[in-house]
Amino acid sequence: xxxxxxxxxxxxxxxxxxxxxxxxxxxxxxxxxxxxxxxxxxxxxxxxxxxxxxxxxxxxxxxxxxxxxxxxxxxxxxxxxxxxxxxxxxxxxxxxxxxxxxxxxxxxxxxxxxxxxxxxxxxxxxxxxxxxxxxxxxxxxxxxxxxxxxxxxxxxxxxxxxxxxxxxxxxxxxxxxxxxxxxxxxxxxxxxxxxxxxxxxxxxxxxxxxxxxxxxxxxxxxxxxxxxxxxxxxxxxxxxxxxx
Amino acid sequence: xxxxxxxxxxxxxxxxxxxxxxxxxxxxxxxxxxxxxxxxxxxxxxxxxxxxxxxxxxxxxxxxxxxxxxxxxxxxxxxxxxxxxxxxxxxxxxxxxxxxxxxxxxxxxxxxxxxxxxxxxxxxxxxxxxxxxxxxxxxxxxxxxxxxxxxxxxxxxxxxxxxxxxxxxxxxxxxxxxxxxxxxxxxxxxxxxxxxxxxxxxxxxxxxxxxxxxxxxxxxxxxxxxxxxxxxxxxxxxxxxxxxxxxxxxxxxxxxxxxxxxxxxxxxxxxxxxxxxxxxxxxxxxxx
Amino acid sequence: xxxxxxxxxxxxxxxxxxxxxxxxxxxxxxxxxxxxxxxxxxxxxxxxxxxxxxxxxxxxxxxxxxxxxxxxxxxxxxxxxxxxxxxxxxxxxxxxxxxxxxxxxxxxxxxxxxxxxxxxxxxxxxxxxxxxxxxxxxxxxxxxxxxxxxxxxxxxxxxxxxxxxxxxxxxxxxxxxxxxxxxxxxxxxxxxxxxxxxxxxxxxxxxxxxxxxxxxxxxxxxxxxxxxxxxxxxxxxxxxxxxxxxxxxxxxxxxxxxxxxxxxxxxxxxxxxxxxxxxxxxxxxxxxxxxxxxxxxxxxxxxxxxxxxxxxxxxxxxxx
Numbered sequence: 001x002x003x004x005x006x007x008x009x010x011x012x013x014x015x016x017x018x019x020x021x022x023x024x025x026x027x028x029x030x031x032x033x034x035x036x037x038x039x040x041x042x043x044x045x046x047x048x049x050x051x052x053x054x055x056x057x058x059x060x061x062x063x064x065x066x067x068x069x070x071x072x073x074x075x076x077x078x079x080x081x082x083x084x085x086x087x088x089x090x091x092x093x094x095x096x097x098x099x100x101x102x103x104x105x106x107x108x109x110x111x112x113x114x115x116x117x118x119x120x121x122x123x124x125x126x127x128x129x130x131x132x133x134x135x136x137x138x139x140x141x142x143x144x145x146x147x148x149x150x151x152x153x154x155x156x157x158x159x160x161x162x163x164x165x166x167x168x169x170x171x172x173x174x175x176x177x178x179x180x181x182x183x184x185x186x187x188x189x190x191x192x193x194x195x196x197x198x199x200x201x202x203x204x205x206x207x208x209x210x211x212x213x214x215x216x217x218x219x220x221x222x223x224x225x226x227x228x229x230x231x232x233x234x235x236x237x238x239x240x241x242x243x244x
Numbered sequence: 245x246x247x248x249x250x251x252x253x254x255x256x257x258x259x260x261x262x263x264x265x266x267x268x269x270x271x272x273x274x275x276x277x278x279x280x281x282x283x284x285x286x287x288x289x290x291x292x293x294x295x296x297x298x299x300x301x302x303x304x305x306x307x308x309x310x311x312x313x314x315x316x317x318x319x320x321x322x323x324x325x326x327x328x329x330x331x332x333x334x335x336x337x338x339x340x341x342x343x344x345x346x347x348x349x350x351x352x353x354x355x356x357x358x359x360x361x362x363x364x365x366x367x368x369x370x371x372x373x374x375x376x377x378x379x380x381x382x383x384x385x386x387x388x389x390x391x392x393x394x395x396x397x398x399x400x401x402x403x404x405x406x407x408x409x410x411x412x413x414x415x416x417x418x419x420x421x422x423x424x425x426x427x428x429x430x431x432x433x434x435x436x437x438x439x440x441x442x443x444x445x446x447x448x449x450x451x452x453x454x455x456x457x458x459x460x461x462x463x464x465x466x467x468x469x470x471x472x473x474x475x476x477x478x479x480x481x482x483x484x485x486x487x488x489x490x491x492x493x494x495x496x497x498x499x500x501x502x503x504x505x506x507x508x509x510x511x512x513x514x515x516x517x518x519x520x521x522x523x524x525x526x527x528x529x530x531x532x
Numbered sequence: 533x534x535x536x537x538x539x540x541x542x543x544x545x546x547x548x549x550x551x552x553x554x555x556x557x558x559x560x561x562x563x564x565x566x567x568x569x570x571x572x573x574x575x576x577x578x579x580x581x582x583x584x585x586x587x588x589x590x591x592x593x594x595x596x597x598x599x600x601x602x603x604x605x606x607x608x609x610x611x612x613x614x615x616x617x618x619x620x621x622x623x624x625x626x627x628x629x630x631x632x633x634x635x636x637x638x639x640x641x642x643x644x645x646x647x648x649x650x651x652x653x654x655x656x657x658x659x660x661x662x663x664x665x666x667x668x669x670x671x672x673x674x675x676x677x678x679x680x681x682x683x684x685x686x687x688x689x690x691x692x693x694x695x696x697x698x699x700x701x702x703x704x705x706x707x708x709x710x711x712x713x714x715x716x717x718x719x720x721x722x723x724x725x726x727x728x729x730x731x732x733x734x735x736x737x738x739x740x741x742x743x744x745x746x747x748x749x750x751x752x753x754x755x756x757x758x759x760x761x762x763x764x765x766x767x768x769x770x771x772x773x774x775x776x777x778x779x780x781x782x783x784x785x786x787x788x789x790x791x792x793x794x795x796x797x798x799x800x801x802x803x804x805x806x807x808x809x810x811x812x813x814x815x816x817x818x819x820x821x822x823x824x825x826x827x828x829x830x831x832x833x834x835x836x837x838x839x840x841x842x843x844x845x846x847x848x849x850x851x852x
Contacts, residue, residue: 051724077726085724091717102714105707106726112707158726280645331822335850337645338591342777343821345770349814357808431852468656471649510660513653520650521638 004029004193005162010049010059010069012042019045021217022059027162027193032184034208034225035197038237042217043197044086047164050195051083052076063162077107082160084151086167086197090139096150097135100125100157107158125153129183145176152183163187165196169203177203205229213237247379252497254377258386260493261393262451264486266466267473268400269444275479276413276437278337279329282344284470285463286351287442291317291449292458293359296366306366306454307388313450314443321442326435333434348463355460366453389451393486396444401482413437472516553690557683565682569754571795572689573747577772578779578787579696580743585773586781587700587709588736589716590640593769594651595744597658600763601627602745603752604662607674610753621749628745632738640733643719652766659764673759676752685754692750693788696743701784712736716782778820780829790828822847 003026012020020042027033035043048054050061052073061069068076082103091099100122105115113121126132129149134142142150148168155163165184169177181203188194198204204211204225211228213221215237221228228234270284291313298309324347332339373384404410412428416437452458452466469492477488492512499511556568577595585591605624609615615623639650703709711732714722723729752758772791779790797816801809823843824831834842 053720053724073723074726074728077724083724085721089718089721091714091721093717094713098710102710102722102727103725105710106714106722108726115705115707115710154725328818328822330852331847332825332850333852335825338777339821339825339850341591341645341648342774343818345774346814346817346821350811350818353808353811353814357811434852468652472653475646475649506660506664510657513656513660516653517639517650517657520642520646520653 003027004031004064005050005195006060006062006065007046007050008060008062010046010056010061012045012049012054013057019217020049020056023214023217023219024059025212025219025222027195029193030188030191031210032188032194032196032208034204034211035195035214036199036201036204036211037214040216041214043214044166045217046214047083047166047195047197050076050162051081051164074106077158077160080159080161081164082107082155082158082162083164084148084155084166084168086170088147088151090142090147090150092138092140094139095136096131096139096142097122097126099139099150100153103154103157107160122153122157125157128156128186129153130179144171148172148180149183152180152187156187160192163192163194165194167197167199169198169200181207201229248501250378251380252501253494254380254382256494256497257490258382258390258493259455259497260490261390261486262448262455262489263469263473263493264477264489265393265396265444265448265451267470267477267485267489268396268482269441269448270467270470271474271477271479271482271485272400272444273438273441274474276416277325277333277434279333279340279438280337280344281441282341282467283348283351283463284344284441284445285465285467286348286355287317287321287445287463288449288452288466289355289458289460289463290320290351291446292366292453292462293355293364293449294446295450295453296364296458299366299368305368306450307368307392310392310447310450313446317446318439318443320439320446322435322439324442325438326431329438330431330434348467352460352463359460361459361461363457363459364453365457366450368454371454383455385454389455392447392451393489396447397482397486400444404482409436413440469512472512475516476519550694554687557686562682565686567795567799569682569686569689571792572686572693573751574771574775574795575788575791576689576693576696576743576747577768578775578791579693579700580740580747581769581772581776582700582740582781582783582787583703583712583743584733584736584740586776586783586787587703587716588712588733589719590733590737591645591648591773592651592737592740593648593766593773594635594639594654595740595772596764596766596769597631597651597655598628598741598744599748599751599768600658600662600760601631602748603758603763604674605745606749606752607676607758610676611674617753620753621746624745624749625742628741629738632741633734636734636737637730640730640737652769655764655766655769659760659766662764663760673757676756676758678756679753682754685750688750689747692743692746697784697788699739699743704784708732708735713782774817778817778828780827783827783829786827786829793828825850 005027008024010020010023011018023046035046037043045054049056052071056069059069060067063079063081068079091102097119101118104118104121104125105113123132123135126135129152131146131149131153134146139150152165152168169180172180177200184194184196184207196204196208208225210223211221211225212219213228213234220237221231221234266288270281273279273281294313294316295306295309298304298312299306304312329340329343332343368385371385374381375384375387404414412433416430416433449458473485473488473492476491477486478484495511495515496508499508557565560568577599581592581595602624605627606617606620609620609623610617635654639647639654642650703712711722711727714725714727715729715732719729748763752763775790775794776787777790778794779788780786798809798813801812823846825846831842838845
């Protein structure tokens, strides 16, 4: 059985700089894959390659066995790729509910459903992440944690098969982190495969089924969290060359 | 035939140098302050009138009077930025377009009221003289204007890249906090930058008055040309603006000769569109 | 909620206003009718611009091209080919659509002020090209068959304005409108959420062009004269932008209000203080951008709770 999402030898160059270098990995149905690595390791670039914000210089990306790397972002959204942005980009002038409604209206790529139905689906997504109460507030009035959840709700409204989460826990206190972990688990229970980029090691190790480690754009480890974190290459790259 | 071609190219180069000076001020303000100044041409026009009055009323040679023009226009620009434009800087960028449009209307009308709509030119006594390089005839005035343009390019480049104030201005283009690190208050820095841009516009207007005619309405088309040059050359790079100016000058001259004068505009704007579509950062600007 | 704010009252008020407007040819003076036609056509242009500039967030300086194409469509069809007015209008619209589809794809790739400049450059190019095309009688201008029936043009212009406003109203309640607003607020995000941004942008541009072309066609037949400079006049584009932005971009009635208000002010100033009318216009624009950057509609809505502090808060929010 082929994996749900497969990335083969993905490479992305910018003038003079190789941001992602020959990275290959798979993501299976119902799996939570954690992606870690020092700043500048290429994690967000990798996610952008999958979501379609950037096109790969080389390599292939397959969703359900079908190549998507040449498709524009909105088509990939229709096929089931959802993502959150690390630097949060709500639609500032719209209400929280309308932000999510965009996803419900345009995400699934099925026949056009009406505005009213989209709104109620959007509300359901907001309640799923615990934001039902602020549905009518303007999106740019939300606080940091609120915005992170909004990103999640927006992505969910698109009924994705694969959800790419880019640092949804950054800047949250430990209570908020636990809440987000719970939400991601709920998402997985709904049958959505999740790729989570994070810096908060504690959170990601408990949450992930597998860990992928990037360093200078290259994959240096891929496996069960305990094994990966114990590997010397990872310790050296990520945690620094400090000796105890 | 070659003679005609060289003459036309020479004309284009001389004109282009002047165009480049016009565009500098616009590119500086746009690149650093993110203000799209639709009134730029109106300030060029005002500079021209200032130089005209300095020459015909006070008797000061237009080239010798350039520093005075520069200082007066700088002060004007400083006041406009500090008193008016600073008020809208943090709003949507489109507002700078609108407010400068309004400013352009106001300035043009004031000029029309004060100076009437007649065409004027600044003709110093040496205006009729020219030098010959081979078969190419170059009016002395145009040559002097070109020399000033070159000097200003080098000066601007040095200023922006080498001096502390210049680097502070460039840092401001990145972010305001960085500007504060240079120890300069942002409102003042913004006003200084705009003042510089307007001083450049004024000087180019004075030069323009010596090689061509001015009246209150020349602002709009000169703004358009400055835009074209800034984009074609690339906003971050004084050298790029110079290249853009020369490029436009030569293209205009050649188009006028080989296709017809009405097509000069088509050529310059057509190229502008091409550049925008193919390489929005300009010929010499940093790639996106 | 106060009774006169409720929906039935609002609809009644609208219908009344519409009836009053439609009745002008009967009770109004000739001058009023002519002012009306100009103001109505400007309002159509402002509304047209609203679609691409206000809702989609792409400030187009190229709508004057559509206006000119509409005018020349009517001119060429009627003068050179002897076709009736309606056919001329259709031809003008067809030209506008072709232009929007082919060049729109190119320039809509650009963002913000680059898009603005590209469309500005395009309009200059078009003006220059048309003044060199034999079919358009080059620079001398086309003279159309006269029709001395101002009321006809008035009602036509009014009908067009109603159509444009209705169109925008429908858009705001549709999936298409949602997509446009999403593009305006955050285009990258919109794409990732499944909006076909290129298609939507081109559609918005084309729709906006159609209304501009129709306005241009009506205007051409009304004044029976057409030449490249006035047909593709860039100051017209600036006017429509100012009116739309002054009134309130991205709203259903904003540009309409802006167009009428500014037309009236301009008319009043021209008759009372002719020599400095334009000067006041410029000052009004400068003051408006500083004090009410979100437009007249927003100012009116907020005047009641906030009063004069509305202006102060705008300045404080946007100043350095």
